[in-house]
Amino acid sequence: MNDLIDLRSDTVTQPTEAMRRAMAQAVVGDDVYGEDPTVQQLERDSAAMLGKEAALFVSSGTQGNLIAMLTHCPRGSELICGDKAHVVVYEAGGMSALGGIMPRTVKVYPDGHLDLDDIRRAIRPDDQHFPRTRLICLENTQGTMGGMPLSAEYTDAVGALAREHGLRLHIDGARIFNAATALNTSVAALSRAADSVTFCLSKGLCAPVGSVLVGDKAFIAEARRVRKMLGGGMRQAGVLAAAGLIALHEMTKRLDEDHANAAYFAEGLSEIPHIRVESQATNFVMFWLSESAKHSPASFEHAMQAEGVVLRPYPGYTHKYRAVMHYWIKRHHVEHTLAALRRVLA
Ligand code: TLP
Numbered sequence: 001m002n003d004l005i006d007l008r009s010d011t012v013t014q015p016t017e018a019m020r021r022a023m024a025q026a027v028v029g030d031d032v033y034g035e036d037p038t039v040q041q042l043e044r045d046s047a048a049m050l051g052k053e054a055a056l057f058v059s060s061g062t063q064g065n066l067i068a069m070l071t072h073c074p075r076g077s078e079l080i081c082g083d084k085a086h087v088v089v090y091e092a093g094g095m096s097a098l099g100g101i102m103p104r105t106v107k108v109y110p111d112g113h114l115d116l117d118d119i120r121r122a123i124r125p126d127d128q129h130f131p132r133t134r135l136i137c138l139e140n141t142q143g144t145m146g147g148m149p150l151s152a153e154y155t156d157a158v159g160a161l162a163r164e165h166g167l168r169l170h171i172d173g174a175r176i177f178n179a180a181t182a183l184n185t186s187v188a189a190l191s192r193a194a195d196s197v198t199f200c201l202s203k204g205l206c207a208p209v210g211s212v213l214v215g216d217k218a219f220i221a222e223a224r225r226v227r228k229m230l231g232g233g234m235r236q237a238g239v240l241a242a243a244g245l246i247a248l249h250e251m252t253k254r255l256d257e258d259h260a261n262a263a264y265f266a267e268g269l270s271e272i273p274h275i276r277v278e279s280q281a282t283n284f285v286m287f288w289l290s291e292s293a294k295h296s297p298a299s300f301e302h303a304m305q306a307e308g309v310v311l312r313p314y315p316g317y318t319h320k321y322r323a324v325m326h327y328w329i330k331r332h333h334v335e336h337t338l339a340a341l342r343r344v345l346a
Contacts, residue, residue: 067230140172
């Protein structure tokens with residue numbers, strides 16, 4: 001890790017020493033031939049942990065979500081998701097460009113949930129004028145609202161609604177282990193109502209590359225074909241899966257440290273002039289730089305970088321920032337950041 005305290009995202013995490021060693025020693029094979037034992041172990045362990053029959057190792061969260069959407073939804077069909085969902089805001093329109101799928105968005109509330117009545121109203125009746133609704137997508141934790149965790153009970157209720165209408169439920173669980181940690185529950189409980197879940201091994205779990213898509217055997221068999229079609233069939237991918245196994249088995253156990261650092265940071269921030277904390281949940285802290293600050297956002301970021309701290313506005317905003325805690329941000333880094341903010345905004 002370089003010396004900068006990089007709070008832009010948990011996607012910036014570098015692999016740990018243990019991961020680098022495991023990668024160097026990984027037993028590998030051609031995974032498209034089904035011959036990479038390390039990938040197979042990662043897929044077996046992931047499926048077991050999330051309580052599903054099967055899993056597929058994919059290159060990224062975006063690819064995992066795209067494969068899920070393409071597998072669930074025929075061309076010209078519609079899916080329902082939050083108006084601030086990663087799948088509709090930050091995935092380059094992949095579902096439409098590559099799958100001919102229409103997103104139908106409903107409001108995401110500040111705590112990250114979609115209202116059940118809004119979802120119900122968005123489901124299309126059987127009428128030749130309308131696209132067919134096929135899928136509901138949830139996001140756990142919900143990123144744009146500030147890393148909000150969705151409970152198992154809420155997810156179960158959405159799952160029941162989906163089944164009542166013959167729909168499928170997909171969860172973009174990029175940070176589902178953060179949700180499980182915050183809610184003191186298991187990822188299996190958070191996933192039990194879903195037909196498919198994507199989760200990321202990179203981000204807070206520190207693997208350099210990779211996400212996993214889980215579901216039943218038939219779904220994953222089809223998803224494997226879609227992954228190949230997208231050019232995502234990987235060969236000696238065990239080198240990556242070896243880091244993924246450490247992410248899955250070790251790094252998932254320490255996320256409460258990041259959440260505690262986020263709470264500590266938010267508390268310190270709330271005492272700093274010209275800053276308004278919007279929310280803190282899991283490993284995210286969302287905050288605003290006041291217009292009354294002596295710095296513009298650009299000069300604020302410049303001054304913070306001179307103090308060794310990297311902060312950037314949240315995409316689409318000028319004065320709103322997201323600070324994300326992760327393995328490489330220790331308590332003393334949080335303290336350094338608070339002291340730097342006090343100096344810069346004095
Ligand atoms: N999110 C990134 C950016 O794209 C915004 C970040 O820094 O948070 N689902 C969710 C909820 C995500 O937050 C992300 C990444 C993804 C999917 C996509 O994962 P990758 O980057 O592996 O394609």
